Amino acid sequence: MTHSTESQDWEALRAGVIGLGAHSARKSYYPELQKRIDQLELFRALLDGSNDAIMLLRLPEGTVVDANQAAAELLAINGAIATLSETIPTAFATTLLDALNGHKDIRLEADLGSDNTPYEIDARTISVNDRDFAIVVARDITDRRLADESKREHRRRLETEVTNRTEELRRTNEQLVQATRAKDEFLASMSHELRTPLNSVIGFSDIMLRGLAGDTTEEQQRQLVMVNNAGKHLLALINQVLDLAKIESGQAEVKLEPFDACELVERVAELVSAQAADKGLKLEIECELAVPQITSDRQRVLQILLNLAGNAVKFTERGTVGMSLDCEGDVLVFRVSDSGTGIPPHEQLDVWEPFRQGAVRGEMKPAGTGLGLSISRELAALLGGSLELESSSAEGSTFALRLPHPCKPDRD
Amino acid sequence: MSDRFDEIRKFVAPEVLFGEDSRLLCGTYAERFGLRRVMVVTDPGVIEAGWVTPIVENLNEHGIETVGFSDISPNPRSAQVAAGALVYEAAACAGIVAIGGGSPIDCAKGIGIVASNGGAVLEYAGVDRVSAPMPPLICIPTTAGTGADVSQFAIILDEARRTKAGLISKSLIPDLALVDPVVLATMDAKLTAATGIDALVHAVEAYVSNASWELTDGCALSAMREIPRALPACCANLDDRESRRAMALASLNAGLAFSNASLGAVHALAHALGGRLDSSHGECNALLLGPVMRKNLAVMPVERVQRMADALGVEGGDLIRRLPEWFDGFRADLGVDTKGWKLALSEAEFESIARAASVDACMATNPWKPEVDDLVEMLHDALD
Incomplete structure (x- = not known):
């Protein structure tokens, strides 16, 4: 026998020829087949793990070709292939199949199973190997129905x-x-x-x-x-x-008229002068305005200022009661100050309350109604202005009435 | 035969149904394989002989759709395999039924391999190159000789290189062979002789192969015992039912033998020669058998040569000379010779054919390793 120099290669070739090579196992697809079977089992487990009932129906007659566990329980089939119309209410089967035979995708709701559980059903048609099937997924919507009901109830x-x-x-x-x-x-x-x-x-x-x-x-x-x-x-x-x-109650009427503010202050001083003189108080008036003419309700302004001045005289034992007029921006400020003992901080808010009255020295009961400041403040608001306690200390108090007023003289 | 204590052997065969009308079990088995649509691969001659239509009907009766493919010439070309694979793919077939001689069956194997592995069939030429098994293949052989219905071989013509590409892989063994002697009746005497002598060559080469063993020897010797009587009888009377059955069985035995023990220099040279001349495989084999055996038998143990001679019914003193002469005479008596061949091969062409044969996979199991010069000598012996 002649030996080739490449005897090694020939040996390998010969092994291959007589079926001892790497690919010589005829059923070499078995590992692959086993792998696919494993995958199918996993897929099956995945499907069966779903709470939704998933089934495959053959169209047009609706034979149940495959069903996951939930679907098998719903349809009460045990692995055996049944026709859909045998396992769920015939009327519903007819509705589903009629809808499916006309459309690709449908969604409807139905009560299925022995206990009439509400289901939402999604179905879509597919074609495999020239045959028509429908994938039907039925979802138990009991919880959703209950939630909807409780929402409606709420x-x-x-x-x-x-x-x-x-x-x-x-x-x-x-x-x-x-x-x-x-x-x-x-x-x-x-x-x-x-x-x-x-x-x-x-x-x-x-x-x-x-x-x-x-x-x-x-x-x-x-x-x-x-x-x-x-x-x-x-x-x-x-x-x-x-x-x-x-x-x-908004029934008060305002009568607007032009008048001289300084003159009004002088008039107020005049009205309280006798009282002041009785108590030995000095009255001081300060009024230097570029435009003393103001348009407002003269009678009301007089009422406010008289109330303030009267209070000042009433609650001051000695010293001075002063009245001044100033322009601050577009506001005319009437100030009534006194050298009384002042209003204690805890009473400063109460002064505006109706029927609250300060004590007058030496008398059991104060004279007056206790409505003056309340009314004055309402009137000030009625006239578009404000009334407030600007300052109060042991050296005296100052009330300020502010009224809208163009303080600068007009050009013309 | 090499040292029987040294080696592991293997014997692979398809499921075989043998007997008259076994072809009509095609539908039953295809259904059992789970096939819904199959490709029926055949050739125009077989269709004309009337064997295809009943089998298609048989398949249809079992609910199996069929797609036909018959654009196949003798010695199937790689382009025909590619065309068939496209048809297979387009029709989404799941299996193949091949009806015919070696050409449709080899073409069906090529289509099957491309269907499951992709690419072009010539990519799988060579030994053990096919990784994925092909789809189920059912073979109904209409000739007695090729053994393609049970073998792990397929021969496809490489048009570009003008050579026959051999594919050798266990993946090529069909799943089912329906060996039905009835279908042999439509062969003419010439085709019966050419294919029958091919069976003889298969048996002889498998027997002298260095990979032969007891199982393959049994098959090979069984075929050698039948063919010398049955083949001439068949050729003389195509309606001889007994001889026809014997040839079908001999072809099956020879096929099982060479599929598992492989072949040798006869086939190596025939592949190279056939590719160059596009001539019949059976005829090339028949011409080369005597000349190759003159060299091969010399390296065989005497008792093995004796057993072969006993099986063939050859008697005489110097069997190493006597047997090759008997082979030449047997084929000549059957009318297989070079008469009518336009052989004008130059010396350079002889050498290139010999060179191609020297690297053929069949050479791996020849009982000795001939040099190129030895092969040139054998070619001259056969063709001059």
């Missing part, structure tokens, strides 16, 4: 609550309107029914004091003065209460 409750609240408000509003009407009626009758007899009390006691109704004893005189004073006090009180009520 909304219903909210709506009821809103309706009740609205009704309550409407009733409250009605009561308020009635109350307001009652108050208006009350005020109207107050002005008439109270003031008329009170005028009689004051008027007749005046007449008696003047001796026009005959002689009176000294004691009678003293008592008539008390009646007369009490009547006047009551009338002032009624007038102020009515004033405040009128302003608060």
Whole structure:
């Protein structure tokens, strides 16, 4: 036998020829096949792991070709292939198949299974090897239905609550309107029914004091003065209460007119001068304005300033009561200051409350109604301005009334 | 035969159904393989002989669709394999039914390999080059001789190089062979002789192969015992049912023998010569058998040569001279010779054919390793 120099190669070649080479196992697809089978098993596990019922139907008749575990339970089939129409309500099967045979994708809801569980069903058609199938996925939507129901219930409750609240408000509003009407009626009758007899009390006691109704004893005189004073006090009180009520209810009217602010301040000083002189107080007025002419309600401004000045005189024992006029921007500032003992910090907010009164030294009860500052502040607002306590200390207090005013003279 | 204590041997065969009308089990088996659409690979001659239509009908009866492919010449070309693979792919077939002689069956193997491995069939030429098995292949051989229905071989013509490319792989063994003697009846005497003598060459080469062993010897000797009587009888009377069956069985035995023990220098030279001349495989083999055996038998153990002679029924003193003469005479009696061949090969062409044969995979199992000069000498012996 002749030996080739490449005997090694020939040996390998010969091994291959007689079937001992690397690829000689005929069933070499077995490992691959096994791998595919493993993959299929995993895929099967994946499908069976889904809570959704997934099934494959052959069209057009709807034979269940494959179903995952959830679908098998839903359709009550045990691995055996059944026709869809045998396992779920016929009416529904017909609906599903009719819809599928016309369209690629459909979605519908239906109650399935022995316990009529609600399902949302998605189906789509596919074609494999020239045959038509439908992939049907049915999802249990019991939880979603419950959630929807509780949402609806919640909304219903909210709506009821809103309706009740609205009704309550409407009733409250009605009561308020009635109350307001009652108050208006009350005020109207107050002005008439109270003031008329009170005028009689004051008027007749005046007449008696003047001796026009005959002689009176000294004691009678003293008592008539008390009646007369009490009547006047009551009338002032009624007038102020009515004033405040009128302003608060928006019924107060404003009468605008031009007047000289300095002159008004002088007039106020004049009105309190006698009282000041009685207490030995000095009155100081400062008024140097480029434009003293102001347009406002003269009577109201007078009322405010008189109240402030009167208070200053009333609560100051010695020293000075001053009044000044200044222009600050577009605002005219009336200041009324005194050298009294000041208002303690904790009372500074209370001064604006109706019926609050400071104590006047040496007297058991302060004179006045306790409505002055309340009314003044409302009036200031009514005139488009403001009234505030600017400063207060042991050396005295300063109130400031601010009113809109073009402080600079016009060019023309 | 090399040292039997040294080597591991292997014997691979397809599932075989042998007997008259076994072809009609095609549909049953294809259905059992789970095939829904198959490609039927055949050639125009077989269709004309009327064997294809009944099998297609048989397949259809079993609910199997068929796609036909019959654009196949003798010695199938790589381009025909490529065309067939495209048809296979386009029709989404799942398996192949090959009906015919060696050419349609080899072409079907080529198509199957391309279908499962991709690329071009010539990429798999050589030994053990196919990694993925092909789709299920059912073969119904219509000639008795090629053994392609059971073998791990396929021969495809490489048109560009004008050579026959051999594919050798266990992946080429069909899944099912329906060996039905009935279909042999439509062969003419010439084709019966050419294919029958091919079976003899397969048996002889497998027997002298250095990879032969007891199992392949049994097959080879069985074929050698039948062919000297049955083949001439068949050629003389095509309706001789008994001889036809014997030839079908001999062809099957020879096929199993050479598929597992492989071949030798006869086939190595025939592949090179056939590629150059595009001549019939069977005829080339027949012409080369005597000349190659004059050299091969000399290296064989005497008792093995004796056993071969006993099987063939050859008697006489110097068997190493006597047997080659008997081979030449046997083929000549069957009318297989070089008469009518236009042989005008130059000395350079002889050498190039010999050189091609010297590296052929079949040479790996020749009982000795001939040099190029030895092969040139054998060619002259055969063709002059």
